Amino acid sequence: MSVSAEDYTADQLEKARVLFSGPCDFMLGVAALSQLPEDSLPEIAFAGRSNVGKSSLLNALTGRNTLARTSNTPGRTQQLNYFNLGGVMHIVDMPGYGYAKVSKTQRDDWNALMRAYLRGRPSLRVVFILVDSRHGLKDSDIEIMKMLDETAVSYRIIMTKCDKARGAQQEMLREKIHPVLKKHAAAYPDIHFTSAVKDYGIKELRALMRSYAV
Ligand SMILES: Nc1nc2c(ncn2[C@@H]2O[C@H](COP(=O)(O)OP(=O)(O)OP(=O)(O)O)[C@@H](O)[C@H]2O)c(=O)[nH]1
Ligand SMILES: [Mg+2]
Numbered sequence: 001m002s003v004s005a006e007d008y009t010a011d012q013l014e015k016a017r018v019l020f021s022g023p024c025d026f027m028l029g030v031a032a033l034s035q036l037p038e039d040s041l042p043e044i045a046f047a048g049r050s051n052v053g054k055s056s057l058l059n060a061l062t063g064r065n066t067l068a069r070t071s072n073t074p075g076r077t078q079q080l081n082y083f084n085l086g087g088v089m090h091i092v093d094m095p096g097y098g099y100a101k102v103s104k105t106q107r108d109d110w111n112a113l114m115r116a117y118l119r120g121r122p123s124l125r126v127v128f129i130l131v132d133s134r135h136g137l138k139d140s141d142i143e144i145m146k147m148l149d150e151t152a153v154s155y156r157i158i159m160t161k162c163d164k165a166r167g168a169q170q171e172m173l174r175e176k177i178h179p180v181l182k183k184h185a186a187a188y189p190d191i192h193f194t195s196a197v198k199d200y201g202i203k204e205l206r207a208l209m210r211s212y213a214v
Helices: 010-021 054-062 104-119 139-151 167-182 202-211
Strands: 024-030 043-048 080-085 089-093 124-132 155-160 187-193
Touching: 010 054, 010 202, 043 054, 054 089, 054 155, 054 202, 104 124, 104 139, 124 139, 139 187, 155 167, 167 187, 187 202
Parallel strands: 043 089, 043 124, 124 155, 155 187
Antiparallel strands: 024 080, 080 089
16 A cells, blocks of 8 residues: 555655755754744644654654654653754654643643644644554544644644554554544645654655655
8 A cells, every 4th residue: 555645756755865864953942932943944843642753753754863852751841842954944843742641731831832833833834743553543633633723734644653553454544534634624635654663654754844845
């Protein structure tokens, strides 16, 4: 089966490979909106539940094991971590949501930061909502989708850890998730499958991301 509904030419895949093998630098962690960097480059944000594999996917995309900190204590990162990819785009690794042990205050703070960020960031081209293939969409994902619908920020579902859910299971996920996406105004209908561990769907995701920068 195909990794994604979208197909890329050899040239697009190669240009994306070159982009992601070039510099990608951590810029800063943003805990308050006043700290946001200048709105100068197209921006893609990675959102998703704690432990879904946001940081791991970012590392796989850039071929660097230690760019984004992985498996940190869930729910502790409360910052938007900004990366500069080759001077052409910002990638934002967001704090994970949906972690049960987070206090209400922390959750409210996170929601307020998210909402303000999503409302006031014209350069934000798309949010990737990462979803663990073993778990599928959860209520907290739906909440984020609603927030994105309200703020009119378009988003895509990126399935992670597909090494743990193969062929038939991926089809089942697709069948379950497609009808949900149709009900959400700002959602792209297609679903992209990845594994950071098996390097699956990574080169296509690079091409997809690059398409937002050019
Ligand atoms: N099997 C498998 N495990 C993965 C994959 N990607 C990440 N993991 C594991 O999932 C756990 C969480 O990964 P992270 O990348 O830290 O997840 P995160 O979404 O950044 O987590 P928070 O920053 O806490 O929200 C780690 O133990 C990773 O090794 C994958 O593609 N396959
Ligand atoms: Mg992380």
